[in-house]
Amino acid sequence: MSKPLAVRLRPDSLTDFVGQDHLVGEGKPLRVAIEQQKLFSFILWGPPGTGKTTLARIYARGVGASFVELSAVSAGKDDVRAIVARAGKQLQPTLLFLDEIHRFNRAQQDFLLPYVESGALTLVGATTENPSFEVIPALLSRSKVFVLNELDAAALNAIVDRTGLSADARAREWLVGMANGDARRMLGIIETADSLYGSLTVEALQDALQSQSIRYDKDGEEHYNVISAYIKSMRAGNVDAALYYLARMVEGGEDPKFIARRMVVFASEDVGMAQSTALVVANEVFRACETIGLPECAINLAHGTAYLASCPKSKHSYWAYNEAAADVRASGNLPVPMKLRNAPTKLMESLGYGSGYEKYEAGEMLPEKLSGKRYYRPDERGGSKEFPLGTDPAAR
Numbered sequence: 001m002s003k004p005l006a007v008r009l010r011p012d013s014l015t016d017f018v019g020q021d022h023l024v025g026e027g028k029p030l031r032v033a034i035e036q037q038k039l040f041s042f043i044l045w046g047p048p049g050t051g052k053t054t055l056a057r058i059y060a061r062g063v064g065a066s067f068v069e070l071s072a073v074s075a076g077k078d079d080v081r082a083i084v085a086r087a088g089k090q091l092q093p094t095l096l097f098l099d100e101i102h103r104f105n106r107a108q109q110d111f112l113l114p115y116v117e118s119g120a121l122t123l124v125g126a127t128t129e130n131p132s133f134e135v136i137p138a139l140l141s142r143s144k145v146f147v148l149n150e151l152d153a154a155a156l157n158a159i160v161d162r163t164g165l166s167a168d169a170r171a172r173e174w175l176v177g178m179a180n181g182d183a184r185r186m187l188g189i190i191e192t193a194d195s196l197y198g199s200l201t202v203e204a205l206q207d208a209l210q211s212q213s214i215r216y217d218k219d220g221e222e223h224y225n226v227i228s229a230y231i232k233s234m235r236a237g238n239v240d241a242a243l244y245y246l247a248r249m250v251e252g253g254e255d256p257k258f259i260a261r262r263m264v265v266f267a268s269e270d271v272g273m274a275q276s277t278a279l280v281v282a283n284e285v286f287r288a289c290e291t292i293g294l295p296e297c298a299i300n301l302a303h304g305t306a307y308l309a310s311c312p313k314s315k316h317s318y319w320a321y322n323e324a325a326a327d328v329r330a331s332g333n334l335p336v337p338m339k340l341r342n343a344p345t346k347l348m349e350s351l352g353y354g355s356g357y358e359k360y361e362a363g364e365m366l367p368e369k370l371s372g373k374r375y376y377r378p379d380e381r382g383g384s385k386e387f388p389l390g391t392d393p394a395a396r
Helices: 029-035 052-063 077-087 106-118 137-141 153-163 169-179 183-197 202-211 221-235 239-251 256-274 277-291 297-310 316-331 346-350
Strands: 042-045 066-071 094-099 122-127 144-147
Touching: 029 052, 029 144, 042 052, 052 066, 052 094, 052 122, 066 077, 077 094, 077 106, 106 122, 106 137, 153 169, 153 183, 169 183, 169 202, 183 202, 221 239, 221 256, 221 297, 239 256, 239 297, 256 277, 256 297, 256 316, 277 297
Parallel strands: 042 122, 042 144, 066 094, 094 122
Antiparallel strands: none
């Protein structure tokens, strides 16, 4: 049986690897690690079809390690034990590539930790989820995290070229748009079209996509489309639409914690000071998803969704932070006013640290260079007289 096109085209070295120049370009971390044969554990975090597995294979080959692959969906502690036992009998170091590492629960990750600490295994994990939430702190602290980006049009076109199949400009444009940065998805469409129709016309590609019977794909385009529609529906206060898109995600098998995390962000970014209890509700929904799980936590998700969509909205604390952060980036570490500085020693006190400070005073507290600057401009709803609700001050 012939291997899938995506597997047949998988490069063996960085010379043929496409995309992720911030990691594998000249002087960039993964290229340097391979060139210098530096062996260490790391996690590759990024969307599907962006080269995580390929990079792990290239890295293992480049540093002279034995490559062993497991999927966290089906693997368990016994699989790890068997790999460690084999590793002890080999001269080469063993690199364990754990795909979808976020699917390993805390106990499984704890079990893996001592083998990584001792050097019995070098771990390369791959995940589409934020490792800050899905990987235990002890394991995360012992691993570097490299972020992969969606592949751009130039990278995707280069991959089309490598298939050796002919596609005109119109077909390429359609492919790049439908791929949504995912090379594996694009190659699957190409392979089906070539197999069924022997051509890569737009019509053949569209028919090939239909033949794949794609529905909600939590690792593909629909994932991003539906979560976007969900957030925008809550932002617009449309409870019915928000509940519909919530149901699409839950019924499609989406991780409820992913939805709940987006709700927590939404509670501060979009509702904000207009109704501060939104953050409390969103956090409780997240907690419910952690402790109860599906199917029952769908009820909590629906409760939180209806509440957040119904809340008044204000982005002003979010905009205020962005403006303050922009000043920090532009101005660097401006001197803290002397009266606000801590004075734990007599010397510092004699130098004026803390001098002139009065509790609850309303005077200037920003660095001198930013004196008088205002970031947060609320009215009684958390909105702003200068910038009405729904108006981004950055766009003024």
